[in-house]
Amino acid sequence: MSSEQNPATPETAGPRPRRLTYAAALAALEGLALVVGGVWMLVEGLAGDPDDRQSAVTGGVTLIVLALLPLLAARGLLARRSWSRGPAVITQIMALPVAYNLLQADSVAIPAGIALAVVAVAALILLINPATTQALGIRGPGRAQDGKQ
Numbered sequence: 519m520s521s522e523q524n525p526a527t528p529e530t531a532g533p534r535p536r537r538l539t540y541a542a543a544l545a546a547l548e549g550l551a552l553v554v555g556g557v558w559m560l561v562e563g564l565a566g567d568p569d570d571r572q573s574a575v576t577g578g579v580t581l582i583v584l585a586l587l588p589l590l591a592a593r594g595l596l597a598r599r600s601w602s603r604g605p606a607v608i609t610q611i612m613a614l615p616v617a618y619n620l621l622q623a624d625s626v627a628i629p630a631g632i633a634l635a636v637v638a639v640a641a642l643i644l645l646i647n648p649a650t651t652q653a654l655g656i657r658g659p660g661r662a663q664d665g666k667q
Contacts, residue, residue: 537649538595542606543592546592549592550585552584553582559575562574590605603650607642610642
C-alpha cells in the first residue's frame with residue numbers, strides 16, 4: 519500500500535484553493551468545539567454535582583468521540599484527500615438539526631444555534647464548490663474511469 523492515497527493529478531496540482539482551506543478550518547472549529555463541550559461535560563460529571571453523573575460522563579465521552587469525525591475530515595481536507603469531503607459534509611448535515619434545536623430554545627442557546635447554522639451552511643457551500651471538488655480530485659458521475667465513457 520502506498521503512503522500517498524491521493525496522488526497529485528493535473529486537476530489537484532498547484533496551490534490549495536482558499537475555499538478548501540476555509541472548509542477545513544470550519545470543520546476543525548466544529549471538532550474543537552465538540553472536544554471543549556465534551557471535556558466540560560466530563561469535568562462537570564466527575565467533579566461537579568450533576569443530576570445524573572452517569573449521563574454527564576457518557577455525554578462528555580460521546581462528544582469527544584464525535585469530535586474525531588470533523589477533526590479527521592479537516593486534516594484530510596488540508597492534505598487534499600478526496601475521502602475527506604464525505605465526512606465533512608456529513609458533519610455539516612448533522613449540525614443543521616442541532617442548530618435548529620438550539621434556535622428553538624428560550625435561552626442563551628439561541629446565539630449558539632445561529633453561529634452553528636451559519637458555520638454549517640458556509641462549510642457546505644465551500645465543500646460543494648467546484649474549485650473544492652476539483653482540488654480534491656473528485657470526478658463527477660460518468661467521469662470516474664479516466665474520462666472514458
